[in-house]
Amino acid sequence: MIRVEPRPAPSRLWNALTPLLAVALTLAAGALMFAALGVGPGAALRTIFLDPLFDPRLAAFSRPQLLVKAAPLILIAIGLSLGFRAGIWNIGAEGQYLIGAVLGAAAGLALFPAESRLIFPLMVLCGLLGGLLWAMIPALLKAYARTNEILVSLLLVYVAENVVAWAALGPLRNPDGGGFPGSRQLSRWDAASNPELIAGTGAHWGVVAAMLAVVLAYALFARAKLGYDIRLAGEAPRAARFAGVSPPRLVILCFAVSGGLAGLAGIFEATGPSGQIGIDFGVGYGFTAIIVAFLGRLNPFGIVLAGLLMALTYIGGELAQMMVGIPLAAIQALQGMLLFFLLGVDVLSRYRVRLGRARPADVAAAPRAAEAAE
Amino acid sequence: MPVIDLNWTAFLASVLVVSTPFLLAALGELVVERAGVLNLGVEGMMITGAAAGIVVAIETGSPWAGFLCAALGGLGLGLVFALLTQGLQSNQVATGLGLTLFGLGFSALLAQGYVGVPAPTIGGPDLGPLRDVPILGPALFARDWVVYLGLLAALGVWLYLFRTRSGLILRAVGEGHDAAHALGYRVRATRVAAIAFGGAMAGLAGGYLTLVRVPSWTDGMTAGAGWIALAIVVFGGWRPGRVLLGAWLFGGAQALQLRLQAAQVPVPVELLSMSPYLITIAVLVAISVRRRAGGAAPACLGQPFRAGA
Numbered sequence: 001m002i003r004v005e006p007r008p009a010p011s012r013l014w015n016a017l018t019p020l021l022a023v024a025l026t027l028a029a030g031a032l033m034f035a036a037l038g039v040g041p042g043a044a045l046r047t048i049f050l051d052p053l054f055d056p057r058l059a060a061f062s063r064p065q066l067l068v069k070a071a072p073l074i075l076i077a078i079g080l081s082l083g084f085r086a087g088i089w090n091i092g093a094e095g096q097y098l099i100g101a102v103l104g105a106a107a108g109l110a111l112f113p114a115e116s117r118l119i120f121p122l123m124v125l126c127g128l129l130g131g132l133l134w135a136m137i138p139a140l141l142k143a144y145a146r147t148n149e150i151l152v153s154l155l156l157v158y159v160a161e162n163v164v165a166w167a168a169l170g171p172l173r174n175p176d177g178g179g180f181p182g183s184r185q186l187s188r189w190d191a192a193s194n195p196e197l198i199a200g201t202g203a204h205w206g207v208v209a210a211m212l213a214v215v216l217a218y219a220l221f222a223r224a225k226l227g228y229d230i231r232l233a234g235e236a237p238r239a240a241r242f243a244g245v246s247p248p249r250l251v252i253l254c255f256a257v258s259g260g261l262a263g264l265a266g267i268f269e270a271t272g273p274s275g276q277i278g279i280d281f282g283v284g285y286g287f288t289a290i291i292v293a294f295l296g297r298l299n300p301f302g303i304v305l306a307g308l309l310m311a312l313t314y315i316g317g318e319l320a321q322m323m324v325g326i327p328l329a330a331i332q333a334l335q336g337m338l339l340f341f342l343l344g345v346d347v348l349s350r351y352r353v354r355l356g357r358a359r360p361a362d363v364a365a366a367p368r369a370a371e372a373a374e
Numbered sequence: 375m376p377v378i379d380l381n382w383t384a385f386l387a388s389v390l391v392v393s394t395p396f397l398l399a400a401l402g403e404l405v406v407e408r409a410g411v412l413n414l415g416v417e418g419m420m421i422t423g424a425a426a427g428i429v430v431a432i433e434t435g436s437p438w439a440g441f442l443c444a445a446l447g448g449l450g451l452g453l454v455f456a457l458l459t460q461g462l463q464s465n466q467v468a469t470g471l472g473l474t475l476f477g478l479g480f481s482a483l484l485a486q487g488y489v490g491v492p493a494p495t496i497g498g499p500d501l502g503p504l505r506d507v508p509i510l511g512p513a514l515f516a517r518d519w520v521v522y523l524g525l526l527a528a529l530g531v532w533l534y535l536f537r538t539r540s541g542l543i544l545r546a547v548g549e550g551h552d553a554a555h556a557l558g559y560r561v562r563a564t565r566v567a568a569i570a571f572g573g574a575m576a577g578l579a580g581g582y583l584t585l586v587r588v589p590s591w592t593d594g595m596t597a598g599a600g601w602i603a604l605a606i607v608v609f610g611g612w613r614p615g616r617v618l619l620g621a622w623l624f625g626g627a628q629a630l631q632l633r634l635q636a637a638q639v640p641v642p643v644e645l646l647s648m649s650p651y652l653i654t655i656a657v658l659v660a661i662s663v664r665r666r667a668g669g670a671a672p673a674c675l676g677q678p679f680r681a682g683a
Contacts, residue, residue: 089467147662150414150467151605155655158598159648166644287475294468329482329593336476340454343464343472350463
């Protein structure tokens, strides 16, 4: 007989292995999906996961893209991981990313065509503020009116998408653009551009910010009392309240950090890789970052690896669309599947699968072990 | 400013049509939440149903086959959620989000090649003389079958939850799963069944979008309707009658907004487009201020159940 029983504490070994297992299962399921689409599974998976890195003709273009795409994912996911650890669900990072980009770009464009070294830092600051303020809407409503933060933060994404469309067609539209929607090219205006810092690597200021965020998040959880409070609130909310952790303060803080980082990601994107605010500025980094945060097990270094892998699926997905004719939607489905498998195999780190009948001692010990695991 | 000639008959008719997908999806989620499960994947199940529905309807030429497969598509995704949360004890919030992210990609994959293709549509029942009632007749009694199915479903869910033994057990499972388990009721089986029902209803709601309301496919076309359905459940205080009211209210706001866009009122289109979401947020806030500390939500909502723990 097969029994599943809770472990006294999550297994560290399985904690590290489950993301790998989930990726393996996703590759297997992806192969089946591609076969069903009538594409050779081997060719499809090679085009997505290997060619961007190793193909002699493509790698020169694709490799730098890895950092370009991973930077916003990592920046946003690091912010989200704080809240997710505390049981605070900001799922509207996409909206905060968009508003950060719009506010940052607006601040810069207001000064066009001035040339000053201060313009870019000002735009970055406004990008951060934009994301932070947008995140404050669900945070303050949650903290002071107990409104569900999941629904509010998500609904605000649709509002933010409309704000972007309005800005790109209205106030931020390029006056010299011949009536086309979209702002001026920020990446071609020296004072506002976010260039590649080291040629051939794709590293722009967003990559620097992402690395900083990773180190700070690590220090927060390893050393600071705040990091401890966040974990305590997530794992034992009652104990956290007795220890004097204020839930409203924690909500506001987690949303401020995740919103601010998402806004930063937005303005780095608008001034760098994307180069402008267009109608289709949002490409879903804010949602994919949720998967990145979980795939990285809410651990800063895990998030870096997860962000790079997800960036690879974006690049490989575009490549596969051109070379093998796989629709881009397949990649999105693949990313969603990854999250399913990840959540599914997580059972292995929290539970133990045993063969044979339960011994009386086990039966007596199980409930206590379960309580300890809470 | 141009005078907006609001044709009441057309407006009431469009409120009924626009509110139907909200109603179907919210009724499904209502049953799921009453059983103590929070499934945030409504949007994903809905759009999967929308894609499955139109693809099958176009291929077979039968809108009813389309509706059946829309429900099956939503149900299938619901069963994935059930397997993960009830079988493998995964986090319900994260799994629901996964369902939505997967559904958005999967549906686009399923329906690629069907973008913009018109769907075969369904008719409605012949309600005879009722149609001839001035103003109200053509608006209320000349609609398609699914509009009336939605109204019947609201009644059916109410009867089931509050007038049957099985509905009582389902509510008990949602209010106190340990006590229900101790009494010998099958907590997990009840929840899986509720999730399956919720999935099928969300799928139907999606099918209604592609087969009646629009009626064609574009990627991501649910545009947050699943999330609004979740908000309607909260608005309705987990009661079928108030959920019906909520669906009409949100459907009315949406229909009005679309009508204002068509009338080209001097307000930015984007402001009108974002208004349904803003109204939803405002309503959520108003409810949470009035109803301190959760109020009517099922006591075990979103909490995992482990037998013997």
